[in-house]
Amino acid sequence: MRTTESSSNYDNLESMEVAELIANINKEDMTVPMAVQQVLPAIEGLIKEIVVRMKNGGRLFYIGAGTSGRLGILDASECPPTYGVSHDMVIGLIAGGDLAIRKAVENAEDDAEQAWQDLKANGIKEGDTVIGIAASGSTPYVIGGVEKAREEGLLTGCITCNAGSPLAEAVQYPIEVVVGPEFVTGSTRMKAGTAQKLVLNMISTAVMIKLGKVKGNKMVNMQLSNHKLVERGVGMIMDATGLEEKVAREKLLQFGSVSEALKDLEK
Missing domain, CATH: 3.40.50.10490 (Glucose-6-phosphate isomerase like protein; domain 1)
Known part of the structure; x- marks a missing residue:
């Protein structure tokens, strides 16, 4: 059995x-x-x-x-x-x-x-x-x-x-x-x-x-499909860069993902 x-x-x-x-x-x-x-x-x-x-x-x-x-x-x-x-x-x-x-x-x-x-x-x-x-x-x-x-x-x-x-x-x-x-x-x-x-x-x-879809311990490539995830993404950018919330939000919405926003900020 x-x-x-x-x-x-x-x-x-x-x-x-x-x-x-x-x-x-x-x-x-x-x-x-x-x-x-x-x-x-x-x-x-x-x-x-x-x-x-x-x-x-x-x-x-x-x-x-x-x-x-x-x-x-x-x-x-x-x-x-x-x-x-x-x-x-x-x-x-x-x-x-x-x-x-x-x-x-x-x-x-x-x-x-x-x-x-x-x-x-x-x-x-x-x-x-x-x-x-x-x-x-x-x-x-x-x-x-x-x-x-x-x-x-x-x-x-x-x-x-x-x-x-x-x-x-x-x-x-x-x-x-x-x-x-x-x-x-x-x-x-x-x-x-x-x-x-x-x-x-x-x-x-x-x-x-x-495959490089995580940075540190963060889901930097997650889809921004709801308010909660947008807020999480803003927080990730603020933590990684020290930017103010308004600027971090603008960057996130401009590039559509935490990963792409961070890449731009690292230039």
């Missing part, structure tokens, strides 16, 4: 008071970062390979089904506003298409051919990276996608929560975060989903830092 399907460490959940339920869920959640810590070398190896390719124009694709697919889409969708990159630099694909982001699409994850078709529809090319995300490590949509990507000479990795899975065997850089049984047996949106989110945070953040 896969670890993600093994019986919960708790039983008779319906008889627990709310305080006991959330305390036990929290207790289980505390184990997730420790499980991620065990696989940091594997995460590091994959990130380094991604950076090499993306510095030469490669892109990053996440493919998944259900919760795993949604987490990939979430991570990809945050890259443009956070780091000012184009929307086709990091792309999340989910079995069943965009409809599956909100509603389950019957049998979509069982189609081993569809992921590659979805990747081709997004212009997959030499130098790109494909990361398959599947808690079980056995999702046909994901396995089929990474297998074909690897055949085509692309860099492949995965994030799974079972050891020795078919998905891990199919890629060059497997990340296996074994978090143990879920609080609700088999509900991998819980600890497994949290683990996947933590690893995705590491991958996209480290990659973007290494």
